[in-house]
Amino acid sequence: AQTVTQSQPEMSVQEAETVTLSCTYDTSESDYYLFWYKQPPSRQMILVIRQEAYKQQNATENRFSVNFQKAAKSFSLKISDSQLGDAAMYFCAYRSAISNFGNEKLTFGTGTRLTIIP
Amino acid sequence: EAGVAQSPRYKIIEKRQSVAFWCNPISGHATLYWYQQILGQGPKLLIQFQNNGVVDDSQLPKDRFSAERLKGVDSTLKIQPAKLEDSAVYLCASSLGTSGRGYNEQFFGPGTRLTVL
Numbered sequence: 112a113q114t115v116t117q118s119q120p121e122m123s124v125q126e127a128e129t130v131t132l133s134c135t136y137d138t139s140e141s142d143y144y145l146f147w148y149k150q151p152p153s154r155q156m157i158l159v160i161r162q163e164a165y166k167q168q169n170a171t172e173n174r175f176s177v178n179f180q181k182a183a184k185s186f187s188l189k190i191s192d193s194q195l196g197d198a199a200m201y202f203c204a205y206r207s208a209i210s211n212f213g214n215e216k217l218t219f220g221t222g223t224r225l226t227i228i229p
Numbered sequence: 230e231a232g233v234a235q236s237p238r239y240k241i242i243e244k245r246q247s248v249a250f251w252c253n254p255i256s257g258h259a260t261l262y263w264y265q266q267i268l269g270q271g272p273k274l275l276i277q278f279q280n281n282g283v284v285d286d287s288q289l290p291k292d293r294f295s296a297e298r299l300k301g302v303d304s305t306l307k308i309q310p311a312k313l314e315d316s317a318v319y320l321c322a323s324s325l326g327t328s329g330r331g332y333n334e335q336f337f338g339p340g341t342r343l344t345v346l
Contacts, residue, residue: 115271144332153339154318154320154339154340154342155338156272156320156337157337158334161332163332202271202272204271208332215260215277215324215326215333215335216262216277216285217264217272217274217335219271219272219273220271221270221271222269222270222271
């Protein structure tokens with residue numbers, strides 16, 4: 112079974128600064144996806160960024176980028192130029208790449224609460 | 230495009246009562262998921278439907294939880310009788326759903342916050 116670990120329950124950053132959220136995972140599979148989701152107080156899970164394990168290039172979406180270290184099973188999220196709207200819970204998640212109508216479930220970590228200091 | 234709809238947004242019940250949650254996925258999405266998110270934890274899959282068939286319910290407490298997806302569109306999740314430990318947010322998600330190697334994003338609804346007293 113796959114597991115996802117987020118060891119930082121809370122993080123804070125000054126507005127406009129950069130912050131990095133950590134995530135490690137464990138799997139015996141070689142082909143999978145990793146995700147970062149944002150969950151604001153409204154509770155709706157919003158996909159921030161996705162990484163495919165077979166791609167060596169780190170994914171980037173505007174101010175969000177990841178550092179994917181496959182051998183170390185590490186997947187961190189960097190938020191540049193932090194904005195007040197970035198304040199939320201951030202969840203790291205794992206999913207197998209091969210869909211067999213039964214293994215597309217997302218396995219989530221316990222989350223990191225990010226606070227933006229004005 | 231309308232998103233995943235869920236109702237109610239909040240529900241408070243006493244233990245041993247029953248409760249039902251409703252989810253309407255994005256139009257055309259074959260796969261529907263129910264996740265349970267206990268406070269301080271990440272969401273955990275309870276059940277996954279492919280059209281109107283169950284493909285994964287390994288983590289569903291079947292003695293008290295049931296779910297159905299009649300006609301392969303909207304779905305209901307029921308708890309009967311509820312326990313204190315069922316207090317959580319129940320998230321519904323949907324995706325296009327295909328087999329083989331490919332990625333279909335899961336879109337989440339706003340969730341239902343259940344409090345069991």
